[in-house]
Each structure stands twice: as structure tokens, then as C-alpha cells.
Amino acid sequence: xxxxxxxxxxxxxxxxxxxxxxxxxxxxxxxxxxxxxxxxxxxxxxxxxxxxxxxxxxxxxxxxxxxxxxxxxxxxxxxxxxxxxxxxxxxxxxxxxxxxxxxxxxxxxxxxxxxxxxxxxxxxxxxxxxxxxxxxxxxxxxxxxxxxxxxxxxxxxxxxxxxxxxxxxxxxxxxxxxxxxxxxxxxxxxxxxxxxxxxxxxxxxxxxxxxxxxxxxxxxxxxxxxxxxxxx
Amino acid sequence: xxxxxxxxxxxxxxxxxxxxxxxxxxxxxxxxxxxxxxxxxxxxxxxxxxxxxxxxxxxxxxxxxxxxxxxxxxxxxxxxxxxxxxxxxxxxxxxxxxxxxxxxxxxxxxxxxxxxxxxxxxxxxxxxxxxxxxxxxxxxxxxxxxxxxxxxxxxxxxxxxxxxxxxxxxxxxxxxxxxxxxxxxxxxxxxxxxxxxxxxxxxxxxxxxxxxxxxxxxxxxxxxxxxxxxxx
DNA sequence: CAGTGGTCTAGACCACGGT
DNA sequence: CCGTGGTCTAGACCACTGT
Numbered sequence: 001x002x003x004x005x006x007x008x009x010x011x012x013x014x015x016x017x018x019x020x021x022x023x024x025x026x027x028x029x030x031x032x033x034x035x036x037x038x039x040x041x042x043x044x045x046x047x048x049x050x051x052x053x054x055x056x057x058x059x060x061x062x063x064x065x066x067x068x069x070x071x072x073x074x075x076x077x078x079x080x081x082x083x084x085x086x087x088x089x090x091x092x093x094x095x096x097x098x099x100x101x102x103x104x105x106x107x108x109x110x111x112x113x114x115x116x117x118x119x120x121x122x123x124x125x126x127x128x129x130x131x132x133x134x135x136x137x138x139x140x141x142x143x144x145x146x147x148x149x150x151x152x153x154x155x156x157x158x159x160x161x162x163x164x165x166x167x168x169x170x171x172x173x174x175x176x177x178x179x180x181x182x183x184x185x186x187x188x189x190x191x192x193x194x195x196x197x198x199x200x201x202x203x204x205x206x207x208x209x210x211x212x213x214x215x216x217x218x219x220x221x222x223x224x225x226x227x228x229x230x231x232x
Numbered sequence: 233x234x235x236x237x238x239x240x241x242x243x244x245x246x247x248x249x250x251x252x253x254x255x256x257x258x259x260x261x262x263x264x265x266x267x268x269x270x271x272x273x274x275x276x277x278x279x280x281x282x283x284x285x286x287x288x289x290x291x292x293x294x295x296x297x298x299x300x301x302x303x304x305x306x307x308x309x310x311x312x313x314x315x316x317x318x319x320x321x322x323x324x325x326x327x328x329x330x331x332x333x334x335x336x337x338x339x340x341x342x343x344x345x346x347x348x349x350x351x352x353x354x355x356x357x358x359x360x361x362x363x364x365x366x367x368x369x370x371x372x373x374x375x376x377x378x379x380x381x382x383x384x385x386x387x388x389x390x391x392x393x394x395x396x397x398x399x400x401x402x403x404x405x406x407x408x409x410x411x412x413x414x415x416x417x418x419x420x421x422x423x424x425x426x427x428x429x430x431x432x433x434x435x436x437x438x439x440x441x442x443x444x445x446x447x448x449x450x451x452x453x454x455x456x457x458x459x460x461x462x463x464x
Numbered sequence: 465c466a467g468t469g470g471t472c473t474a475g476a477c478c479a480c481g482g483t
Numbered sequence: 484c485c486g487t488g489g490t491c492t493a494g495a496c497c498a499c500t501g502t
């Protein structure tokens with residue numbers, strides 16, 4: 001029941017912002033006057049303001065004060081995992097092929113490598129209830145003597161494959177999401193007809209020095225998958 | 233050049249986590265021993281640790297200590313705005329209709345309203361270079377005497393429409409993203425043929441008491457739009 | 465019990481902005 | 484110049500964990 005003083009400060013100011021009493025651009029009372037208002041020390045006031053700042057409610061300008069921030073209308077969080085999604089989870093995966101290949105023009109550009117560098121290409125099919133629901137393709141930088149353990153690859157997500165040899169802490173990841181009608185080859189692989197659209201997700205992983213280390217593309221049956229994002 | 237002590241602490245520990253010197257689950261030195269190591273006070277050490285904790289690198293258990301956290305492989309940030317996207321921006325919008333309607337079964341469920349509640353239905357077409365690239369539909373709770381200013385609606389994003397009357401601070405938003413082949417009606421509206429898939433984005437907005445206040449669906453030409461997510 | 469993190473105090477010095 | 488936020492100190496008391 002007895003919550004810390006800084007939480008009280010956070011809640012008071014957050015409520016004023018939420019109900020419009022404080023509007024974007026408005027300035028807040030100074031730290032010193034908040035100390036008096038809450039009869040507390042400056043470090044406690046600062047702790048509360050730091051939390052509001054981390055949550056995007058306010059920002060500070062040294063020498064001037066604290067101001068109410070603009071809310072980010074467009075920002076969403078999305079959890080993406082090619083094996084587990086909103087409507088259907090992958091309950092089985094089949095490794096179609098693992099090949100060592102030379103990169104084509106697109107891969108050279110995308111992964112920023114020389115044309116002599118070799119890549120591992122992994123192709124898989126994902127199944128739900130015995131039905132093929134996605135065709136999956138990964139390209140990884142190949143290092144000499146790199147062990148390729150097919151059993152490990154078959155059911156792993158892209159980050160799992162890569163984290164086997166590189167720490168993924170603090171490394172960038174990118175997604176590109178779009179829709180496309182299936183090509184003949186994909187239609188056969190997924191055993192679908194013309195009137196089914198594909199949801200395509202491209203995934204690009206970097207090491208912690210921002211060098212690309214892998215590219216993945218997954219072609220999902222449009223009726224078998226939905227991605228979900230949220231905010232707050 | 234001279235950076236604060238707590239930044240030094242953050243960088244040291246973050247580097248140890250990134251290069252594998254510290255692994256998920258490992259425990260960190262206690263606050264007291266970090267004070268000695270950096271010849272600084274406890275509040276300064278705690279400031280550094282708080283930053284690492286906010287960034288998901290570590291977590292703390294009172295009475296026990298600090299531990300290295302597991303990285304979130306699947307988490308991405310996505311900026312979504314129906315009017316501005318990765319490949320093509322909307323340069324023109326046409327308001328097709330604004331109607332006051334009674335909700336059907338789906339809307340009653342989705343917006344958690346009674347069947348007597350009225351809704352505003354807004355239908356628009358978005359254009360890029362004169363070509364229709366998306367069909368957009370919004371349902372908003374209708375309040376008596378609510379002004380409907382068509383000029384304001386025509387070029388507004390969904391959060392912009394709603395923020396006219398409700399603060400969107402601290403209010404939840406949800407996205408659902410999927411792919412589908414176009415229906416006859418949509419094909420005519422967007423002037424497209426069979427072999428084009430649609431990228432469909434459903435957007436649901438809540439007020440700051442977590443009550444749904446609006447539902448939007450946008451049908452994008454699959455070749456005209458890509459969504460992009462990233463992490464770190 | 466001693467060690468841990470969580471909260472808090474009452475000061476301090478600094479760089480910066482505006483008058 | 485004074486008021487602002489940014490960094491930092493050297494203590495304090497508390498609740499919790501493990502022995």
C-alpha cells in the first residue's frame with residue numbers, strides 16, 4: 001500500500017498528461033519546486049522524472065527545464081518468430097536442403113560481401129497439422145570449418161541458428177514485411193492455388209559491429225498467419 | 233571526452249555481455265564491490281546499473297544481486313502510419329463516404345459495444361502518383377453532436393482523427409497484419425487484377441481506460457507497400 | 465547474523481540558459 | 484547574475500536472502 005515517493009510523482013504527472021491538464025510542449029515545475037511540493041529530496045524527484053523521461057512522457061533541456069513530450073502515435077512493438085505466430089504455430093519442420101553457394105548480385109549487395117565469399121543456403125518447409133504453411137530460406141555467411149549440424153538447424157529460428165556462434169546481444173535486426181501472389185514454384189511447394197496470397201517476411205541479422213551476417217526470407221500462406229503489433 | 237562515471241560502468245558491463253565474458257544467468261559484482269572497483273559512491277553505481285536494467289541487459293533480485301538477462305531475440309519496433317510507408321507515400325486521399333451505421337456482429341464483438349450504439353464509418357482511397365494504392369476503412373464510436381469535419385478526416389491518420397477528441401497518451405494500440413487475395417469489390421476500387429496480393433493492416437485504438445474506441449482496416453496493394461521493423 | 469538491493473537525505477560542484 | 488538540470492558524495496534505514 002505504501003508506495004515510494006517517486007512513484008507518486010510519476011503517477012501524478014502521468015495523470016496530468018493523460019487527462020490533458022498538461023499538454024505537449026508545456027513546461028513542468030522545476031526540480032526544486034517539486035522538492036518542496038512533495039517535501040522530498042532532489043534525488044527522489046529526479047528519480048521520478050527519469051522514469052517519465054524513459055517512458056517518453058517528458059524530456060529535459062539542461063539549463064531550461066522539463067517539458068511534456070509529444071506521444072509517438074506510430075510506434076508499435078512486434079514479436080516475430082517464424083516458428084510461432086498468432087493463429088498457427090509450426091508443429092513440424094522439414095529441412096529441404098543445405099547448400100554452400102556463391103552469392104548472386106542481390107546477396108552481395110544485401111550482405112555487403114565480396115563475390116568470392118561463400119554462403120550457406122538453408123531451405124525448409126514449415127507445417128501445421130500436416131499442411132505446409134510456409135517456405136523458409138536462409139543465407140548465412142560461411143566460415144571455414146563451420147560445423148553444420150542438420151538436426152540443430154531443422155527446428156531453429158533464425159536468431160537461434162546464429163546465436164550458436166555469435167552473441168546476439170546488442171546486435172541489430174531488421175524485418176521487412178509485404179504481400180505477394182505466389183509464383184508457380186511456391187504454389188507447388190505449399191500445395192496452394194491461385195487465390196491465396198503470401199505474407200513474406202524478410203529478416204536481416206547483424207553482428208554487434210553492425211556487419212550483416214545473415215538474411216532470411218519466409219513465405220507464409222496468407223490464410224495461415226497474422227502478425228500482431230501493439231503499443232503501451 | 234570526459235564522460236560520467238556511470239557511463240563508464242554501463243559500457244564496461246555491456247561490453248562484457250556482448251563479447252560473451254558474461255553470459256545470461258551470471259551474477260554481477262555487488263553494488264558495494266562496484267563502488268570500490270570504480271572508486272565511486274553507491275548512487276553512481278546504481279545509476280549505471282539502472283540503465284543496463286532498462287535496456288534489458290541485466291535484472292536485479294532484492295536480497296540476492298544483479299544477474300545477466302536473456303536477450304529478446306524476437307522483439308522488434310515497427311513504425312506504422314497508413315499514410316507514410318517504406319516504398320510509397322500517400323500523396324493524395326479521397327473521401328469516399330462518411331456514414332453513421334449500426335454495428336454488425338463482428339463490430340459489436342471487436343469494439344465491445346451494445347448493438348444500439350452507433351458508429352461512424354469512414355471509407356477512403358489513398359493514391360500515389362495518381363494510382364489508387366490502398367482502400368481504407370475506419371469505424372469510430374459515435375457520440376451525440378460529434379462534429380464531423382470532412383476536410384479534417386480526409387488526410388488524417390487514424391490516431392490523428394481520434395486525438396482530436398481523446399488524449400492518446402498512455403492508450404493502447406494494436407495492429408494485426410496479414411495477406412489476402414483481393415475480392416471483386418476491392419479489385420475494382422484499386423483497379424488491379426488477380427495476380428496482386430493485398431497487405432491488410434487492422435488497427436485498433438483504445439482510450440486510456442483500455443476501452444476500444446476505434447477500428448481501422450487498410451487494404452494496401454502488395455506491390456506498393458512494405459512494412460519495416462527493427463531492433464536495437 | 466551479514467550481505468544484498470530499494471529508498472531517501474542534505475548537501476556539493478558543474479555547465480548551461482536567460483536576464 | 485541566478486535558476487535550471489547533470490553529476491556525485493557519504494552517509495542512513497528498510498526489507499529481503501541465505502547461512
